[in-house]
Amino acid sequence: MTAKRETLAAATSADPRWAAVVKRDREADGQFFYSVRTTGVYCRPSCGARLPKAENVTFHATPAEAEESGFRPCKRCRPDQPPLAEQHAARVAELCRLIENAEQVPSLGEMATHAGLSVSYLHRVFKAVTGLTPKAYAAAHRARRVRAVLARSGTVTEAIYDAGYNSSGRFYEDSARVLGMTPTRYRAGGADTQIRFAIGECSLGAILVAASVQGVCAVLIGDDPDRLARDLQDRFPRAVLIGADADFERTVATVVGYVEAPGLGLDLPLDIRGTAFQQRVWQALREIPAGQTASYAEIARRIGAPKAVRAVAGACAANPLAVAIPCHRVVRNDGRLSGYRWGVERKRALLDREAER
Numbered sequence: 001m002t003a004k005r006e007t008l009a010a011a012t013s014a015d016p017r018w019a020a021v022v023k024r025d026r027e028a029d030g031q032f033f034y035s036v037r038t039t040g041v042y043c044r045p046s047c048g049a050r051l052p053k054a055e056n057v058t059f060h061a062t063p064a065e066a067e068e069s070g071f072r073p074c075k076r077c078r079p080d081q082p083p084l085a086e087q088h089a090a091r092v093a094e095l096c097r098l099i100e101n102a103e104q105v106p107s108l109g110e111m112a113t114h115a116g117l118s119v120s121y122l123h124r125v126f127k128a129v130t131g132l133t134p135k136a137y138a139a140a141h142r143a144r145r146v147r148a149v150l151a152r153s154g155t156v157t158e159a160i161y162d163a164g165y166n167s168s169g170r171f172y173e174d175s176a177r178v179l180g181m182t183p184t185r186y187r188a189g190g191a192d193t194q195i196r197f198a199i200g201e202c203s204l205g206a207i208l209v210a211a212s213v214q215g216v217c218a219v220l221i222g223d224d225p226d227r228l229a230r231d232l233q234d235r236f237p238r239a240v241l242i243g244a245d246a247d248f249e250r251t252v253a254t255v256v257g258y259v260e261a262p263g264l265g266l267d268l269p270l271d272i273r274g275t276a277f278q279q280r281v282w283q284a285l286r287e288i289p290a291g292q293t294a295s296y297a298e299i300a301r302r303i304g305a306p307k308a309v310r311a312v313a314g315a316c317a318a319n320p321l322a323v324a325i326p327c328h329r330v331v332r333n334d335g336r337l338s339g340y341r342w343g344v345e346r347k348r349a350l351l352d353r354e355a356e357r
Helices: 003-014 016-023 062-070 084-102 108-115 117-132 134-150 156-162 168-179 182-187 225-235 246-259 275-287 298-304 309-317 344-355
Strands: 032-037 041-045 057-060 195-204 203-212 216-222 240-242
Touching: 003 016, 016 057, 016 182, 032 062, 041 062, 057 062, 057 108, 084 108, 084 117, 084 134, 108 117, 108 134, 134 275, 195 216, 195 225, 195 246, 203 225, 203 246, 216 225, 216 246, 275 309, 298 309
Parallel strands: 195 240
Antiparallel strands: 032 041, 032 057, 195 203, 203 216
16 A cells, blocks of 8 residues: 555544444434545445445535535435435325325325335334334324314214224224223213322422322322322313322322332332323333433333434323333433423432432
């Protein structure tokens, strides 16, 4: 190798962008491009083509810059096109609109034809982008839709068909999971649904514990007991809220005991209501042992949706069961604490307490 080639190779190897090329790092796509003098083409960092020699590589900020230097786009990675992740996101967004606007949920084959992808590839791409399979997304959309139309339709039957169910029988099979109660009761704002609750005190402030016949459905923590009660009322505006009795006080004591000593464990039935995606996130949170933490990105990977980090954060923020579903154990990638529905200081206190056990 001549002195000039050695100098070029050393300069390229010392550039941090070269490490991304060697790694074929998809995260670097769009940040820069590289050209190869011996082939006359330019590529994105993740290109799967044979790795060029470092002395033949030049880096470019944009495709236009590479083309102005006389290089043509690689036919394999197509660097002049939007990054693959953006293409996938656009296709999946279009499919989501297709699902939402269709009277009947399109089949996987119909969606694959619409997107110009194979069925198996579409399934993988859709789940990677949304965190849900197309079937689960359609079910979650119908669940949201039926909640909305139940409030305004003349009858429950009308609401069921307006939400896209082919038969009332199919909906009633799913109604307990979708609504947490019968459709008639949901439409009435939880009328005649009994929810027992009590408000107590713990070292983190006021704590409200509520339970339906299925199990504990809310654990709320805050500074203002009245505000916690209003939160519960907003969730079930026409439910029959029953104040504490001696038996239920023991349930509250069990939850408070868990807050004070997480090592004891919380062995209570839970009534967990949420979308299919939220349920997957919350289950992953419950699998984090006391004294340990996980990042939002780690949770996204565990549920098979590595791109859905923001959606994971949203599911954590929507969690109505403080400590029972331990969203306080989820931290940023660098280990620092981020937002917590019941306050970052409470999050820090819970983690410190668990670390001492």
